[in-house]
Each structure stands twice: as structure tokens, then as C-alpha cells.
Amino acid sequence: xxxxxxxxxxxxxxxxxxxxxxxxxxxxxxxxxxxxxxxxxxxxxxxxxxxxxxxxxxxxxxxxxxxxxxxxxxxxxxxxxxxxxxxxxxxxxxxxxxxxxxxxxxxxxxxxxxxxxxxxxxxxxxxxxxxxxxxxxxxxxxxxxxxxxxxxxxxxxxxxxxxxxxxxxxxxxxxxxxxxxxxxxxxxxxxxxxxx
Numbered sequence: 185x186x187x188x189x190x191x192x193x194x195x196x197x198x199x200x201x202x203x204x205x206x207x208x209x210x211x212x213x214x215x216x217x218x219x220x221x222x223x224x225x226x227x228x229x230x231x232x233x234x235x236x237x238x239x240x241x242x243x244x245x246x247x248x249x250x251x252x253x254x255x256x257x258x259x260x261x262x263x264x265x266x267x268x269x270x271x272x273x274x275x276x277x278x279x280x281x282x283x284x285x286x287x288x289x290x291x292x293x294x295x296x297x298x299x300x301x302x303x304x305x306x307x308x309x310x311x312x313x314x315x316x317x318x319x320x321x322x323x324x325x326x327x328x329x330x331x332x333x334x335x336x337x338x339x340x341x342x343x344x345x346x347x348x349x350x351x352x353x354x355x356x357x358x359x360x361x362x363x364x365x366x367x368x369x370x371x372x373x374x375x376x377x378x379x380x
Contacts, residue, residue, distance in 0.1 A: 190360040258291040276353035
């Protein structure tokens with residue numbers, strides 16, 4: 185049975201909280217090693233989110249979220265984490281959520297990744313994102329300062345280089361997307377831009 189990528193539901197929060205706060209995974213990616221209380225975790229997973237998906241089989245495998253939308257600039261940020269060994273389903277989940285972001289009318293999707301977390305997203309870094317900026321010593325964690333990497337994926341690169349790969353991504357998991365509502369900003373829609 186294929187893993188399912190679907191919107192996070194309130195019933196998922198307890199399992200996601202356990203997966204995110206377990207000692208054997210990269211809790212640093214979002215919490216910088218701190219353990220959030222369950223109510224803080226629940227609030228974080230509902231505020232400022234445009235889309236919030238869980239990739240799950242019997243247990244959560246990954247979390248992919250679009251947040252911090254600027255409808256005027258047609259930009260949002262993505263956050264993603266995996267709870268187990270890397271595999272093709274993680275890349276497929278991220279790809280399908282990014283495709284939905286561009287279907288919403290975004291021009292760019294951005295991510296900020298602290299230096300200590302780069303190994304956790306290395307499989308998707310070169311495939312989707314390019315480094316746009318580095319803020320030297322911007323994040324203090326575990327008694328030292330780390331660089332913060334600004335990553336970007338632009339719509340034109342997505343359409344030309346990545347979107348053709350999506351057929352393969354869809355064979356790796358069952359995707360149950362949220363209905364598209366589009367942006368409320370002034371930018372043109374995908375159809376108005378002549379994109380398929």
C-alpha cells in the first residue's frame with residue numbers, strides 16, 4: 185500500500201508531536217532542540233499556514249507545509265521534515281506540495297534552513313531549490329553561531345525542469361490535495377500566463 189499525502193487533521197497532531205519530539209530525529213529543524221508543549225505544537229501547526237500536509241503510512245513519515253504567504257508578492261515559504269530514513273516518497277511529497285503552490289499562482293517558494301539542518305534536506309536541495317543567500321552566524325544553537333541559508337525555487341525553473349518529473353512522483357504515493365482557491369493578490373493566474 186502506498187503512503188498517503190493528505191492535509192493534517194486534528195487527530196494527527198498527537199502522532200506528529202511524538203515524531204517531531206523523538207530523540208532519534210532532527211528536532212533541530214524547527215525547535216532548535218527545544219521540546220514544545222503539546223498545545224504550542226498544535227498552535228504552530230495551525231497558524232500562518234496556507235497548506236499543511238502529512239505523508240503517512242501506519243505512522244507519520246513526513247510533514248510538508250506552505251506558510252507565510254505574501255499574496256501581493258506571490259511568494260510563500262515551505263517547511264518540510266522527514267521522520268525516518270530518506271526515500272523517494274519524501275521528495276515526491278515535497279514536489280507535489282510545491283506544484284500545488286505554483287497552481288495557486290505563486291512566483292516563488294522560499295525556505296530558510298540553518299546550516300546544521302542542511303544534511304536533512306540535501307536530497308531535495310539541488311533537485312528543487314537553489315541557494316540565494318547566506319546570513320553568516322544568524323542562528324545561535326548548541327553553543328555556537330550557524331549560518332542561515334536562504335533557498336528559492338522560481339516558477340519558471342519549476343515548469344521547465346521539475347514539473348515534467350511529477351508523473352513519477354504521483355506513482356510513489358496517494359495525494360489527496362486541498363481544493364485550490366488561488367491567491368487574492370494582483371498577479372496573473374496560471375491560465376492567464378498560458379501555463380498548462
